[in-house]
Amino acid sequence: MSGPAEATDARPRVFGTADSVYVRIVRLALIEKGVDHTLVSVDPFAPEGLPPAYRARHPFGRIPAFENDGFHLYETGAITRYIDEAFAGPPLMPDEVRLRARASQIISLADAYAYRPLVWGVYVERMEKPAQGEQTDEARLAAALTEADTCLAALIALMEGGPFLAGVRLSLADLHLAPMVSYFQQAPEGAARLAAHPGLAAWWARMIARPSLRQLGLSAG
Ligand SMILES: N[C@@H](CCC(=O)N[C@@H](CS)C(=O)NCC(=O)O)C(=O)O
Incomplete structure (x- = not known):
């Protein structure tokens, strides 16, 4: 090592x-x-x-x-x-105490409720398994989509106007969720659900335009 x-x-x-x-x-x-x-x-x-x-x-x-x-x-x-x-550089947590709490809340939400359904339940079932010659578990996919719906609705409710997840400035909350959404939106069902929430779709468009996401190869589709 x-x-x-x-x-x-x-x-x-x-x-x-x-x-x-x-x-x-x-x-x-x-x-x-x-x-x-x-x-x-x-x-x-x-x-x-x-x-x-x-x-x-x-x-x-x-x-x-x-x-x-x-x-x-x-x-x-x-x-x-x-x-x-x-490290020096732009602060990645909000200055205001309640927005900072909001960012922490969204990070916890992403870990506890978004990662498994968005990435494993939707992306892996719909995209990765067929690409590897395996069959999608449709029941698992359907259950994950229901959980994803709850996640997206909760995020919209927490956004408080945006344009980022925890206010007017990029925060760790955005960076935590973006790689999960990157996988999710590659599945047609994920893309459709994102498109159905204009606030989140605009957030995602803003995120994938960032050089940091481009540098890691995260893109719109
Ligand atoms: N709680 C961990 C989660 C990390 C995690 O689940 N990483 C995945 C890859 S994205 C992993 O290591 N999976 C291997 C496994 O589940 O055995 C963290 O916040 O860093």
Whole structure:
């Protein structure tokens, strides 16, 4: 996991894969702060499994793990808050206490209620499984779409005018949700649901126009 080149590399390191939702969240935060970083490839879905040494970075075997100048961290919400506070660059949490609470609420909502249905229930069932020659579990897809409807309606209710999820400025809430929506909207059912909520559709159009999302290859379809 480390070599002579990495030992002299002072850039923060993110451990994981480029296509992971949670790795993308962390990398978006780094890019928005203007912090150069290194992605160290660790794939929990590789046939050979995780490198045993990785458990020292993340006892639960998830990605990402993060390291900055000898400081080790896992759990995406903690990592992005650290990035926001430890590095210069535009603040990624609102100044106002209630909007900051709103951003935290949306991040929790995304983790607890959006990630599984939007990514695994809708994108994986509708797009990834057929691409790999597997059959969509239609019952699982239908249940996930119902959960997704609840998520989208809740987000709209929390947006308070926007244009971003927690006010007039980009925040960690936007960066947390965007990689989930990126997968969701690739499924026709996901795209249709996003289009049915003009406020969220406008938010998504605003997000995919950002250089940070483009840099990671997140796009409209
Ligand atoms: N609570 C973790 C969740 C991270 C997570 O679930 N990452 C996924 C990839 S996007 C993962 O590692 N999956 C591997 C597995 O479920 O075994 C965080 O906030 O960082």
